[in-house]
Amino acid sequence: MTEASRQLGEDLARAASSTAAGGTVSAQVIDLTDNGTVNVMMGGSLLLDVPCADSYRNRKRDDWVAVRPGARPVVMWRLGPDPVEDSAEMRDVVKDVQTVRAVTWGTSAPSGSGWQEAVTPWVRQAGDGQVEIYYQVASTSAPSPAAPAAKGSRITATSSGVWRGGRPDAYADYPTQGDWTGRGDRRGGWFYGTKIADACAGKTVARMTVQYTRRRGSGVNARRPMHLYLHDYTSAPSGQLSLNEGPEELLSLSAGGTGTATLPASWRDKLAAGTRRGLAIYAHGSRDYAAFSGGTVTITFS
Template identity: 65%
Template sequence: MTDAARRLGEDLARALSASGSSAGTVSAEVVDITDEGVNVMMGGALVLDVPCADSYRGRKAGDWVAVRPGARPVVMWRLGEDPGDADEATIRQLANEVALDVQVLRAATWGTAAPSGSGWQQVNTLYLRKNAEGKVELYGQLGSVTDPSPDAPAGRAPKPVTVTANSSGSWRNGRRDSYRDYPFQGDYTGGGNLRGAWFYGNKIADACSGKTVASMKVSFTRRRGSGANARRPMHLYLHDHTSPPSSLDLDEGPEELLSLSVGANGTATIPADWRAKLASGTRKGLAIYARGSRDYASFTGGSITITFS
């Protein structure tokens, strides 16, 4: 919690007390989500890393929230419509995924006599196999069919894969910047514009081999202590290096897929043409580059989640 945020919270708390308000909260807009809470616009100022009550779930930029001001402001709850319907849809989707992951068989019994009850069919030969996901499939070859077989379940798309970078770094004036372990963009000191990159080897193309890619999403975190606290866009590029080179060359770009305030986490969808190049191995990874001090910033992360159809 910065001194400026603390002073703002105290001023707002005093203003509420002087006005005789009994609500004890003020409205604020969430700018970004961070690992310590949220960055919010409150009283016309950007307040960083405001902690949140457990009741504030499903946090996202653009939410309007109720904040309890004070020496340490706290987000109490989200303002707006009841999110129950959206939560139900999410829960149903997760439940369906879990059901597909579990091998389901209601009962397995045996004995020397024929089974009791109706609906049984005698199997002449029983076949079984494991599918690509390691699930067991059974097939019974019958002498005659008295009850039609249910349809075989539809094929399921391969599970999503998350690929993380093997390494990352920054380059300036055509060579590796040994003072910066994280990717930077821009120039804050006049020493030359920085470019940073994430390197994955051949992991992206290997994960996509033999599959149809539906989407790729990449996640980043804006590092604290790098440039202005307000939101700054990432100027993203593709590159064709499997590991850190002596001189970093940039390919397609820039694309401003994501804009983050300091400390914030964010996820962006990689464009279809970029996705195709990464999946085929024509391009190997992602990079950032900007000119001047306005968009000077540093980022970590770079994990890519790939879904298939």
């Protein structure tokens, strides 16, 4: 029997002793994971990758939930009142959306006033899965409505890597911080070329966040903080990855957990201006040893 299996058996026995058959026990969600499950703390023990019933919606870190114990525990529902949607935020979103009342076609000209003949249509990708359409018209009987201003942009890393001993580490698959084996501390980095600064050119940046997932099988399963830094590389260096501002512990994740960190205003400004180009992690020793994937940066413009 593996240590993980033994620990799971103890956790289930503890849960079963604290509730009647068919009942539930309370637990706290530690992290949402990359595969749709959650990590929960139940009876003082961390359970990883617990599946959730459809009744548990709008899942968040630190939720208190009802868990049905058994050979395979399941989160049934959230404890406490239902979360209320931010109606003001939703109203702002609706105001920024251009709407089309109706789509019709035919072989003759449309009836009614205000129509303009579109001679040539133009289309382009605007990022984040959005498409812009522009119609070149023969003449204008009414001015064109203004296009909504861009509210944000999502930037994915073009590459990532790991360094140890002053050079790239071919033995690690994902950016890693710390030292698990005593062979030296690792550091990892995410690289974006000039994409972040290009997206921010001519715009006012209100907020910048970055999303990460903690890799399973890297260090202990409990939450460990990411030690984040800035760097000024557009691509992975062949020698040491030098670090700039940091560390900032903006996010802690358990094994498999996914989370989003809001970057400090000073970091946001440097990345937007192009004086810094990307993000890195570094830690000393085994305590916070962990590997991470992701690195998608979301920029909100004002």
